[in-house]
Amino acid sequence: MSDNDSQSTPQNAEKDPQDWTTGDEPVTGPQLSYLQTLAREAGREVPEGLTKAKASELIDELQQKTGRGA
Structure with missing residues (x-):
């Protein structure tokens, strides 16, 4: 086992959308399309x-x- 195994950060760690550095940018095309479906x-x-x-x-x-x- 390597040292990296014990210190790895989860690849799917979620960050609060309010903390995104690009969170204030306009909605993306894929987001808007999915939102319209939902x-x-x-x-x-x-x-x-x-x-x-x-x-x-x-x-x-x-x-x-x-x-x-999910």
């Missing part, structure tokens, strides 16, 4: 002017509502 399934509207961070939070919320969340 919102349609949940009977919701996608707000305009979303940031990456807000879109991520809304995705998490809608995944829970639609049962698509």
